[in-house]
Amino acid sequence: MESALKEQRDGESVVDLSTPVGGVEDVYGEDCATEDQCITPWTIAVSSGYNLLRDPRYNKGLAFTERERDAHYLRGLLPPVISTQELQEKKLMQSIRQYDVPLHKYVAMMELEERNERLFYKLLIDNVEELLPIVYTPTVGEACQKYGSIFKRPQGLYISLKEKGRILEVLKNWPERSIQVIVVTDGERILGLGDLGCQGMGIPVGKLALYTALGGVRPSACLPITIDVGTNNEKLLNDEFYIGLRQKRATGQEYYDLLHEFMTAVKQNYGEKILVQFEDFANHNAFELLAKYRTTHLVFNDDIQGTASVVLAGLIASLKLLGGALCDHTFLFLGAGEAGTGIAELIALEISKKTNAPVEETRKRIWLVDSKGLIVSGRKETLQSFKKPWAHEHEPVNNLLDAVKAVKPTVLIGTSGVGRTFTKEVVEAMASMNERPLIMALSNPTSQAECTAEEAYTWSEGRAVFASGSPFPSFEYNEKLYIPGQANNCYIFPGFGFGLVMSGTIRVHDDMLLAASEALASQVTEEHYAKGMIYPPFADIRKISAHIAASVAAKAYELGVATRLPRPADLVKYAESCMYTPNYRSYR
Numbered sequence: 001m002e003s004a005l006k007e008q009r010d011g012e013s014v015v016d017l018s019t020p021v022g023g024v025e026d027v028y029g030e031d032c033a034t035e036d037q038c039i040t041p042w043t044i045a046v047s048s049g050y051n052l053l054r055d056p057r058y059n060k061g062l063a064f065t066e067r068e069r070d071a072h073y074l075r076g077l078l079p080p081v082i083s084t085q086e087l088q089e090k091k092l093m094q095s096i097r098q099y100d101v102p103l104h105k106y107v108a109m110m111e112l113e114e115r116n117e118r119l120f121y122k123l124l125i126d127n128v129e130e131l132l133p134i135v136y137t138p139t140v141g142e143a144c145q146k147y148g149s150i151f152k153r154p155q156g157l158y159i160s161l162k163e164k165g166r167i168l169e170v171l172k173n174w175p176e177r178s179i180q181v182i183v184v185t186d187g188e189r190i191l192g193l194g195d196l197g198c199q200g201m202g203i204p205v206g207k208l209a210l211y212t213a214l215g216g217v218r219p220s221a222c223l224p225i226t227i228d229v230g231t232n233n234e235k236l237l238n239d240e241f242y243i244g245l246r247q248k249r250a251t252g253q254e255y256y257d258l259l260h261e262f263m264t265a266v267k268q269n270y271g272e273k274i275l276v277q278f279e280d281f282a283n284h285n286a287f288e289l290l291a292k293y294r295t296t297h298l299v300f301n302d303d304i305q306g307t308a309s310v311v312l313a314g315l316i317a318s319l320k321l322l323g324g325a326l327c328d329h330t331f332l333f334l335g336a337g338e339a340g341t342g343i344a345e346l347i348a349l350e351i352s353k354k355t356n357a358p359v360e361e362t363r364k365r366i367w368l369v370d371s372k373g374l375i376v377s378g379r380k381e382t383l384q385s386f387k388k389p390w391a392h393e394h395e396p397v398n399n400l401l402d403a404v405k406a407v408k409p410t411v412l413i414g415t416s417g418v419g420r421t422f423t424k425e426v427v428e429a430m431a432s433m434n435e436r437p438l439i440m441a442l443s444n445p446t447s448q449a450e451c452t453a454e455e456a457y458t459w460s461e462g463r464a465v466f467a468s469g470s471p472f473p474s475f476e477y478n479e480k481l482y483i484p485g486q487a488n489n490c491y492i493f494p495g496f497g498f499g500l501v502m503s504g505t506i507r508v509h510d511d512m513l514l515a516a517s518e519a520l521a522s523q524v525t526e527e528h529y530a531k532g533m534i535y536p537p538f539a540d541i542r543k544i545s546a547h548i549a550a551s552v553a554a555k556a557y558e559l560g561v562a563t564r565l566p567r568p569a570d571l572v573k574y575a576e577s578c579m580y581t582p583n584y585r586s587y588r
């Protein structure tokens with residue numbers, strides 16, 4: 001147990017930086033799980049003086065005390081005033097609020113992260129509802145689109161086809177060794193914005209910032225990776241500022257060989273317990289990669305599994321408002337890709353567990369529409385394999401409105417990546433059939449949402465229960481305030497991943513996703529329901545993540561895939577005690 005704590009705890013009190021000027025302190029040593037992991041071509045220098053001020057992990061800016069300024073050769077390098085972290089935070093929030101353009105706020109936040117990591121996380125944690133839309137969706141989408149132009153310093157690790165045969169070597173170039181979570185993308189389906197190639201890097205960077213801020217994983221244990229196999233985005237290929245390989249995407253064996261080399265190198269370099277989160281791969285690769293590696297590696301596909309878990313949580317919570325049990329409802333999806341079929345499968349599994357009915361039966365209450373219309377048995381031969389389980393007996397139906405009329409859903413979920421597809425007619429049809437229709441417009445960023453909160457509330461005359469993937473502001477209708485929920489996988493993956501890491505879990509199991517959903521739903525209180533909410537506020541996310549982590553870890557122990565022994569008695573307390581906090585530490 002002690003070693004687990006040592007790996008997770010962040011040494012809140014005193015850090016010894018008392019090495020000579022330019023001296024070298026091996027900060028890894030004790031965190032390495034195996035001897036092998038400690039062999040890298042170089043060690044890290046923890047600097048004093050000028051270099052300390054430029055080391056984001058240790059820099060405190062004006063908050064260095066008189067004693068620290070003496071001990072670490074900082075005299076004269078800073079103006080005389082001594083600030084507090086709280087005052088620095090106040091000043092930075094004031095400065096960020098002065099920008100009108102969200103992308104400018106994004107750039108300011110990234111610059112802060114490069115300058116002073118702890119202050120960056122303090123801001124993000126203390127102002128999560130305000131800053132989440134900046135470092136995450138929707139602004140991160142725009143940042144990826146313009147990444148080539150705003151790019152200043154590389155973040156994360158780039159592995160391109162040029163590195164084929166040398167991926168292990170590339171991993172060893174990363175300065176941190178005790179990595180616990182990797183978020184990797186190949187940039188082919190960035191949010192609902194399509195193929196952004198190498199510029200997708202904004203997504204792993206953003207997701208991992210949330211791993212730390214929302215879930216409590218140490219920043220030094222997080223590694224964002226972009227695998228660059230080219231892009232089919234002509235605009236980027238012709239953009240002189242594009243930062244990636246200027247070629248069409250590699251496919252087939254060439255693609256899978258590179259991914260296999262990557263997965264093998266990751267395990268070799270970081271061991272069995274490294275968590276690899278696949279993010280924003282196109283569905284023609286995502287399902288296959290997950291199926292291939294889920295039995296040999298600790299992998300998690302956020303778009304398929306994380307999204308499923310967050311939506312199921314919202315559905316469980318919404319029963320208080322809609323009435324009935326999950327098995328009494330009928331679900332219709334617009335979009336039958338990673339998110340759509342991933343959610344559908346987890347709903348079917350949950351109903352199956354609750355009713356003891358086989359999954360083949362419980363799937364029958366769930367219908368999906370793709371770009372060609374309702375998925376029905378007549379289309380089975382031509383469907384991709386992940387759609388086949390949803391090809392129920394029915395006449396062909398070509399569009400969403402007709403599908404709503406035919407299926408009569410109580411719940412409508414948008415996972416199409418196409419904005420404004422929940423038209424007035426569609427929402428009105430939902431409202432005509434249901435006292436409280438549940439409408440989820442999950443596609444990101446905001447421009448791709450199937451409808452806005454305002455549309456859902458007004459077109460349903462205030463009766464819809466609504467949640468979206470990207471945030472919408474509260475909306476007043478007929479003198480009543482409506483608070484839309486944010487059904488985004490960021491409620492789940494930080495706590496989910498933290499639960500895996502803290503318990504030393506070696507494989508992800510679907511039951512852990514169900515446990516995470518139950519844990520999230522359990523955080524919705526009567527007070528929230530009274531406001532029409534089906535998700536708890538993000539302001540409580542650290543507490544929520546600790547509960548999710550504890551539930552996931554408990555399930556992992558129950559299934560015998562957790563290696564951190566003995567099992568802590570109180571997993572919530574244990575999770576809380578292991579979480580990274582960004583308060584400054586004192587330096588000897």
Ligand SMILES: NC(=O)C1=CN([C@@H]2O[C@H](COP(=O)(O)OP(=O)(O)OC[C@H]3O[C@@H](n4cnc5c(N)ncnc54)[C@H](OP(=O)(O)O)[C@@H]3O)[C@@H](O)[C@H]2O)C=CC1
Nearest residue numbers: 191192335336337338339370371416417443444469488489
């Ligand atoms: N809120 C959240 O937490 C999350 C949100 N998302 C969002 O969900 C969206 C989809 O992601 P993902 O499932 O991975 O993408 P996929 O590409 O895997 O799936 C998209 C699906 O939408 C269908 N589709 C596309 N256009 C239309 C249309 N005009 N009418 C009907 N169906 C259409 C596609 O049909 P076809 O198969 O015929 O091509 C496909 O089935 C993205 O915007 C993403 O940002 C994703 C993950 C998490």
Ligand SMILES: CC(=O)C(=O)O
Nearest residue numbers: 191280303444488489
């Ligand atoms: C939220 C997310 O993972 C997506 O839109 O892809």
Ligand SMILES: [Mg+2]
Nearest residue numbers: 279280302303
């Ligand atoms: Mg995603």
